[in-house]
Amino acid sequence: MAGIGFALRSLSRNNTLTSVAGAAGHAAVIAAGPWLFTILSLAAITASSEPLAGYETLSTFRAIIIYAFATSLVLAAPVTIVATRLLADQLWQRRADHVRPLLVAAMVLAVAVVALGVLALVLIFSVPAKLAIALFATTSVVAMIWVAVAFCGAVRDYNGITLTFSVGLVIAVAASTAAALTGLGAAGMVWGFTSGLTITLLGLAFRVLATFPVAGGSVAGEFKALFGGFSTYAYLAIGALFGTAGVWADKWVFWFSREGQSVDGGLIHAPLYDSAMFIASLVIIPALAQFVVKLETDFFDRYQNYYGTIQDHGTIDQIERARDGLQRNSFETLALITVAHLAIAVVMVLAAPAIIESLNLQFRQIAILRYGALGSVFHFIFIAATSMVVFFDRRGLYGLLQILFFALNLGLTALTISWGEDYYGVGYFSAALISAAVALLVAESTFAKLNYLTFIGNNPSIKGSRWTPADWLRLVMRRAG
Numbered sequence: 001m002a003g004i005g006f007a008l009r010s011l012s013r014n015n016t017l018t019s020v021a022g023a024a025g026h027a028a029v030i031a032a033g034p035w036l037f038t039i040l041s042l043a044a045i046t047a048s049s050e051p052l053a054g055y056e057t058l059s060t061f062r063a064i065i066i067y068a069f070a071t072s073l074v075l076a077a078p079v080t081i082v083a084t085r086l087l088a089d090q091l092w093q094r095r096a097d098h099v100r101p102l103l104v105a106a107m108v109l110a111v112a113v114v115a116l117g118v119l120a121l122v123l124i125f126s127v128p129a130k131l132a133i134a135l136f137a138t139t140s141v142v143a144m145i146w147v148a149v150a151f152c153g154a155v156r157d158y159n160g161i162t163l164t165f166s167v168g169l170v171i172a173v174a175a176s177t178a179a180a181l182t183g184l185g186a187a188g189m190v191w192g193f194t195s196g197l198t199i200t201l202l203g204l205a206f207r208v209l210a211t212f213p214v215a216g217g218s219v220a221g222e223f224k225a226l227f228g229g230f231s232t233y234a235y236l237a238i239g240a241l242f243g244t245a246g247v248w249a250d251k252w253v254f255w256f257s258r259e260g261q262s263v264d265g266g267l268i269h270a271p272l273y274d275s276a277m278f279i280a281s282l283v284i285i286p287a288l289a290q291f292v293v294k295l296e297t298d299f300f301d302r303y304q305n306y307y308g309t310i311q312d313h314g315t316i317d318q319i320e321r322a323r324d325g326l327q328r329n330s331f332e333t334l335a336l337i338t339v340a341h342l343a344i345a346v347v348m349v350l351a352a353p354a355i356i357e358s359l360n361l362q363f364r365q366i367a368i369l370r371y372g373a374l375g376s377v378f379h380f381i382f383i384a385a386t387s388m389v390v391f392f393d394r395r396g397l398y399g400l401l402q403i404l405f406f407a408l409n410l411g412l413t414a415l416t417i418s419w420g421e422d423y424y425g426v427g428y429f430s431a432a433l434i435s436a437a438v439a440l441l442v443a444e445s446t447f448a449k450l451n452y453l454t455f456i457g458n459n460p461s462i463k464g465s466r467w468t469p470a471d472w473l474r475l476v477m478r479r480a481g
Helices: 002-012 017-053 053-094 097-124 129-154 156-182 185-211 219-232 236-255 269-279 286-311 316-350 354-358 362-391 397-419 426-448 450-457 471-481
Strands: none
Touching: 017 053, 017 129, 017 156, 053 097, 053 129, 053 156, 053 185, 053 219, 053 236, 097 129, 097 185, 097 219, 129 185, 156 185, 156 362, 185 286, 219 236, 219 316, 219 450, 236 269, 236 362, 236 397, 269 362, 286 362, 316 354, 316 362, 316 426, 316 450, 354 362, 354 426, 362 397, 362 471, 397 426, 426 450
């Protein structure tokens, strides 16, 4: 993603309001394109189609789309993160001809994995065949979009990426509304929505394929590399699985609580909680956009400076200054983004009654919206801190932190939901707060011991060896002599 980050920073440095706004908009699409696509399109479809389709049909349609995004995000995440790591390896080794087959292999594997998830949902909830097929198609397309978005990190055509999402969004809204207008029901609306998603998928895939036109490897070979990657990068895959599951954990608890409601297709959801939380989650998108533009680029500058100092045989003082600069710049940037994020969250907290009224929601959802907005601040801190941790190859800690967030969000939501409506959203807020604090401590510790990690802790020649006490004694005696 660093390539896009540098390109966006270059755009924002034109020092015009249009260029700065454009860079922020492109970054928002790159950082949270599928999620932004879903929220905006569902809002538009709800506004235009409810009088035509009716509440029950619209509820079934929304439930299928939500399940498609949740299932694809969680189950495709391990495939996506391993494929992204292999992509980085291929580009580092100047093997760009392997990108095409790797993209195809990752997409096929992602679809295969989410197909099992959809099958489980269909069996558990007894989803009718017509809706089940639509659910599978939508989930598969979204799974491939997650993979394509990750690969677009190697493509600097941010205008094309943003345009692709925009065109897909317009088509999804128009086709779904047309399906509602012609009485095609929930399944027809889902297929209309999926047509827009398919346009987005094809556009993103085209961007990647156009950037890497030569295919030197084979899809079968990249399948083998992917399966090998799950062994090499097991902690990354586990972290991605639990990190994305953590995003949905509180929603799952509410779905199976007394607030859960069943739609015509058999799926359950909790509109009281879901709608308020989805609106609150919009607050995190500007912070993620700034993370792409500033933190990744500035962080990468300092990162290269630190390791460049080592490669140039710098003195210990020079290395320590580079390490200190990397740490200081990273946390200062994180603090600046967080302050801006907090300001937006506070505005949403204060304006919650007006927002609820303007969106025709229930005033019972005000507290949920407020806790969700404030929780998103700490959730962003958690995402940023764990990203810095994994940047220094502390994959085990990354995986453990993601498991912690998932467990806290699941457990605390289950605990606080029994306290009554006034505490709806407290579970997510508390889980994000605790996880952010722990992740910051781990990130600070990582920076503090970075020299040790670089020369010893993450050194393959040392990590891969099994030294006995006698080996260490001989080393000490040799140095002493």
